[in-house]
Amino acid sequence: MAEPIPIIGGTGALGWALAMRWARVGQAVVIGSRDPGRAEEAAGRVREVAPEAQVEGLVNAEAARRGPVVFLTVPFRNQSENLTNLREVLEPGQLLVDCTVPLAAAVSGRATRSLGVWQGSAAQQAQEMAPEGVPVVSALHTVSAPVLGDPEAELAEDVLVCGDRRADKARAARLIEAIPGLRAVNAGPLEMSRIVEQLTPLLISVNIRYKTHAGVRLTGIGEADHWA
């Protein structure tokens, strides 16, 4: 866990929450934003909650160079633009963890509905746009940003991870499981992200009805460390 984790779009609710959670367990993070001032402001908010935090705020392109596993936590509306920018920056050997969900809210539709993505899923779009040698896995679609972003909230839920190579998924899983209460579950190849990305609008539908922030836990999976 020595190398920092760059979070592209780290000033958003999910990205900031991840940064804060990692900072609290001693993991270095770099918050990326289009605006370096906003990135530094978000880093400051992490330091308020985690005074020992190793966190800095940088413009996205610089942030993305700071660590081997790069998390992309931007709204679907901005995913393509961010991927275009990252194309110039990411290098072979880096891993991109895409957290994008194609909610219909991106085009003023409902957050309980999703858009069709030509490649099949936002993650597959990311894979198509990522530079040669940079694999993509997808994860963290079902973790509620408000819950993750509340330092007092205890987590006890699963993160479904999709990707074409187990080793890539394991690399992302290690970082995800560094956050207490999150278990990373291997959901299959990247194409399964077509389904996993749909869990967000489903949970939003449940949240509306139960006035809650629901998450997912799969039953029937043992507690052994299956990424070992």
Place this chain on the structure above:
Amino acid sequence: MAEPIPIIGGTGALGWALAMRWARVGQAVVIGSRDPGRAEEAAGRVREVAPEAQVEGLVNAEAARRGPVVFLTVPFRNQSENLTNLREVLEPGQLLVDCTVPLAAAVSGRATRSLGVWQGSAAQQAQEMAPEGVPVVSALHTVSAPVLGDPEAELAEDVLVCGDRRADKARAARLIEAIPGLRAVNAGPLEMSRIVEQLTPLLISVNIRYKTHAGVRLTGIGEADHWA
């Protein structure tokens, strides 16, 4: 729970498992099949596990007349044919609970992939084909038939229920929750079945990797009886 529950396609793995579970808690069931002999044979297998069972096996059309809430548990390949047959039989005031999942396996594809259904989901196809006055809800997509069908297996999982009227969902939920260990969660309108039906191929993908029979449990939902 006085009136029997007709299960169309009740000789299949999911339908039989439901029949067996309900029979064990004293709920009367009627197993429907195209072949009355196979229906009676399946009813006999329920009696072996639940000697006090109130269970009979009938041809589908007769079974469907025996109770107000009819469960449809057939493979996607046969859903349309069954709905055509049920059109002549179901009467206004009955409720149809559709459990169909459009797995690509229906057309010799993979069980980790799904087919696009013109209406958006198998449940919406069912609603289009159901007679006037017979609402459709969908449920039970994520419950593993082998686990449900093992009388010794303890359940502790959720069933996501989709439907356009809360009262219809509550009616189905009451029956589902009569099975110990199943909690029915309101997942929203019937169109959300587009997502919920996709959970089956997702779980199959997980099952392959973990050699298990996974189920779903949502976090963040209190234990209060929310159907009351």
